[in-house]
Amino acid sequence: TAGQGETGLEAARAELRRLFGFDDFRGVQPQVLARVLAGQSTLAVMPTGAGKSLTYQLPATMLPGTCVVVSPLIALMHDQLRAARANGIEAATLTSVDSDWRETIDRFRAGALDLLYVAPERASQPGFRDLLGSAPLALFAVDEAHCVSEWGHDFRPDYRQLRGLMDAFPQVPRLALTATADAHTRADILDQLGIPRDGLVLAGFDRPNIRYAMRHRDNPVRQIAALMAEEPGPGIVYAPTRRKVEDLAGKLALATGRPVRPYHAGLESGVRADNQAAFVASEDMVIVATVAFGMGIDKPDVRFVAHAGIPKSIEGYYQETGRAGRDGDPARAVMFWGAGDFATARQRLAEIDEARRAGERARLDALAGLVETAGCRRAVLLRHFGEDPPPACGNCDNCLAPPRVTDATETARKLLSAVYRTGQSFGFGHLQKVLTGVEDERVRQRGHDGLSVFGIVAGEEARLLQPLARALQARGALVATEHGGLALGGDARAILKGEQAVEIVVPPRAERRRRRDASP
Numbered sequence: 001t002a003g004q005g006e007t008g009l010e011a012a013r014a015e016l017r018r019l020f021g022f023d024d025f026r027g028v029q030p031q032v033l034a035r036v037l038a039g040q041s042t043l044a045v046m047p048t049g050a051g052k053s054l055t056y057q058l059p060a061t062m063l064p065g066t067c068v069v070v071s072p073l074i075a076l077m078h079d080q081l082r083a084a085r086a087n088g089i090e091a092a093t094l095t096s097v098d099s100d101w102r103e104t105i106d107r108f109r110a111g112a113l114d115l116l117y118v119a120p121e122r123a124s125q126p127g128f129r130d131l132l133g134s135a136p137l138a139l140f141a142v143d144e145a146h147c148v149s150e151w152g153h154d155f156r157p158d159y160r161q162l163r164g165l166m167d168a169f170p171q172v173p174r175l176a177l178t179a180t181a182d183a184h185t186r187a188d189i190l191d192q193l194g195i196p197r198d199g200l201v202l203a204g205f206d207r208p209n210i211r212y213a214m215r216h217r218d219n220p221v222r223q224i225a226a227l228m229a230e231e232p233g234p235g236i237v238y239a240p241t242r243r244k245v246e247d248l249a250g251k252l253a254l255a256t257g258r259p260v261r262p263y264h265a266g267l268e269s270g271v272r273a274d275n276q277a278a279f280v281a282s283e284d285m286v287i288v289a290t291v292a293f294g295m296g297i298d299k300p301d302v303r304f305v306a307h308a309g310i311p312k313s314i315e316g317y318y319q320e321t322g323r324a325g326r327d328g329d330p331a332r333a334v335m336f337w338g339a340g341d342f343a344t345a346r347q348r349l350a351e352i353d354e355a356r357r358a359g360e361r362a363r364l365d366a367l368a369g370l371v372e373t374a375g376c377r378r379a380v381l382l383r384h385f386g387e388d389p390p391p392a393c394g395n396c397d398n399c400l401a402p403p404r405v406t407d408a409t410e411t412a413r414k415l416l417s418a419v420y421r422t423g424q425s426f427g428f429g430h431l432q433k434v435l436t437g438v439e440d441e442r443v444r445q446r447g448h449d450g451l452s453v454f455g456i457v458a459g460e461e462a463r464l465l466q467p468l469a470r471a472l473q474a475r476g477a478l479v480a481t482e483h484g485g486l487a488l489g490g491d492a493r494a495i496l497k498g499e500q501a502v503e504i505v506v507p508p509r510a511e512r513r514r515r516r517d518a519s520p
């Protein structure tokens with residue numbers, strides 16, 4: 001009952017001061033704690049850095065018995081373990097790399113543990129259920145709970161076994177935790193983990209000190225070096241592949257003279273740990289990393305997060321950029337995107353199994369919407385997480401310099417029909433020549449100078465072609481073929497038939513000028 005929750009909350013506040021030395025709770029922590037202490041199962045959706053760990057660590061120390069924490073990564077578990085022990089909490093892990101199993105199990109059975117961390121693979125083994133049956137339990141905490149949903153961006157089949165395990169202990173409350181869940185995924189988590197609908201506690205997702213910006217990528221080294229020149233503090237640059245990580249790290253170090261280190265799963269673990277530790281300790285280092293970097297890292301003074309390619313989803317973007325400015329001081333999140341990023345991602349859709357494809361496509365569409373919007377980026381982000389934000393934030397690129405938007409429906413129809421008439425196999429360069437009436441060798445050879453679309457775009461309109469092609473690729477109306485050509489996809493037919501309008505953001509003049517200057 002609420003009364004119980006209140007008294008529980010007072011005791012929790014005292015415990016918060018005693019164990020952690022913090023003055024008071026933050027955000028939705030008290031709501032979550034009140035529910036958990038009253039034995040009510042809960043799904044807490046709180047952004048990274050909002051303090052999720054406390055919401056199970058405190059009850060773990062207050063309630064009799066052990067809180068069993070399911071956590072997806074061994075490295076993450078050991079970070080949590082160290083932190084918990086440093087605060088005087090009795091904690092242990094049962095993972096393949098632990099050698100003190102016997103002792104841990106004895107302590108667990110004797111009720112001497114506050115926290116026991118396990119991986120979902122372990123939790124789903126039959127022996128583990130027997131072990132739970134032989135020990136006093138306080139709470140099930142399921143960390144990174146979006147992994148239970150196929151709609152989530154990180155589905156882990158073993159999470160599906162947790163429901164059965166927890167159902168065997170119906171008197172033990174459940175606390176599911178995630179930083180990233182859209183409405184669809186949230187509903188799915190509740191179902192999959194057997195938490196009642198009214199058990200959802202949703203924190204505010206806004207990070208007002210982060211300034212969001214998204215730009216087309218033309219020269220990533222020059223663009224990121226320019227950002228680094230403006231931001232002398234620590235930064236993270238996310239790159240899509242190990243090779244790009246290595247390449248960018250080397251070039252950025254050369255171009256800027258700043259300390260720059262790489263981080264990816266292919267590096268030897270000693271080197272990785274070294275680079276991470278150096279970054280955490282540094283006041284000016286930039287780490288170039290794959291998405292493998294960042295989980296469990298507590299560095300409050302990261303001043304910028306740059307993306308050298310598109311993230312996997314809005315959830316991923318929010319989580320990765322959320323590592324900037326945790327100290328509350330101004331920080332920046334800048335994404336440098338290319339049309340090819342979307343084309344490649346959409347190509348990959350065809351390779352994944354059908355059950356997951358719709359979810360992945362929806363995620364990509366949502367991301368394209370964020371990248372392409374002429375409106376407030378923050379508003380798009382927060383709406384994605386189920387909030388109802390004001391239409392303008394005043395702290396994103398589009399709010400600070402509203403872009404020019406133009407109706408490019410007619411030009412889009414011309415471009416798409418050129419793609420169609422040339423057989424859906426040519427790249428943008430060739431299509432541009434055909435549309436603007438440039439008669440080169442290849443155009444003549446293929447007879448494309450005789451097509452009805454030859455030379456139908458001129459003057460100002462020609463300048464729309466490039467941003468338009470990018471926008472159409474981002475939204476999937478143009479897709480890349482294996483050989484780098486462009487083919488029709490998604491809504492292309494609706495646009496061709498005039499059933500759908502196409503509005504695009506016209507790149508600012510300064511950017512256009514710079515690009516012209518840069519090319520010979």
Ligand code: ADP
Binds near residue numbers: 026
């Ligand atoms: P999350 O898991 O949600 O990303 P953590 O649990 O790692 O976040 O907490 C992020 C940081 O905030 C940690 O350094 C933690 O000690 C700190 N923190 C959590 N709750 C509070 C609080 N009530 N007051 C002050 N600091 C807090």
Ligand code: ZN
Binds near residue numbers: 375377392394395398
């Ligand atoms: Zn804004």
